Amino acid sequence: MDKIFLSGMEFFGFHGVFPEENKLGQKFFVDLILELPLKDAGLHDNIENSVDYGEAYMVTRSIVEGKPRKLLEAVAEDVCDKLLTEFKRLKAVTVKISKPGAPIKGYFDTVGIEIRRERS
Numbered sequence: 001m002d003k004i005f006l007s008g009m010e011f012f013g014f015h016g017v018f019p020e021e022n023k024l025g026q027k028f029f030v031d032l033i034l035e036l037p038l039k040d041a042g043l044h045d046n047i048e049n050s051v052d053y054g055e056a057y058m059v060t061r062s063i064v065e066g067k068p069r070k071l072l073e074a075v076a077e078d079v080c081d082k083l084l085t086e087f088k089r090l091k092a093v094t095v096k097i098s099k100p101g102a103p104i105k106g107y108f109d110t111v112g113i114e115i116r117r118e119r120s
Contacts (some may be wrong), residue, residue, distance in 0.1 A: 001091055002038035004051055007031045011064040015075055018103055026073075026101040028072050029110070030060055033094035034083070051087050059086055064097075072097045072113045080117040092118040 009030045014022050034051055041049035063078045076095040083093045098112035 001035040004034040004036070004038070004053065004056075006034075006053060006056060006060070007030070007047075009060060011056060011061055012064075013064050014068040014071070015064075015072065015099075016068075016103070017070050021103065026099065029098040029100070029112075030064060030079070031094075031096040032056060032060060032079075032083075033093040034087070035094075036087075036089045036092055037091075042071075047101075049089075051089060056083060056087070059083055060095075072099060073115070076113055076115045080115065081098055084117065084119055090119065092116060106118075 011028050011030065012025055013028050014025045015028070016022060022113040034056060036051065037051060059082050060079055063082060064075060069075050076097050079095045082094045084090055094114065094116040096112060096114040098110040102111045104111065
């Protein structure tokens, strides 16, 4: 399947299990892989045969900067669900969310999750 990538998107949200995370907020980094056939987009040079990258960004932003969730897994599910609903041409979506400021005792760059969901 052909793929569109949106990598390194940076958002500020209030997700986390601990009250401090919900109150203070923190940065989140999000990568998307959007899977869909892109041959017609390439042959006909028409956005109707693809996905508008800006719209996919705005959908993702509205969720990550929106309603606080406890788990990154829940945020990622929301992003997948909304993208698959909004963009009928999508066959599958992969969402990777990284949380560099996770309240964990220890040394690390980031923690995160990655999920892939297909249109049923």
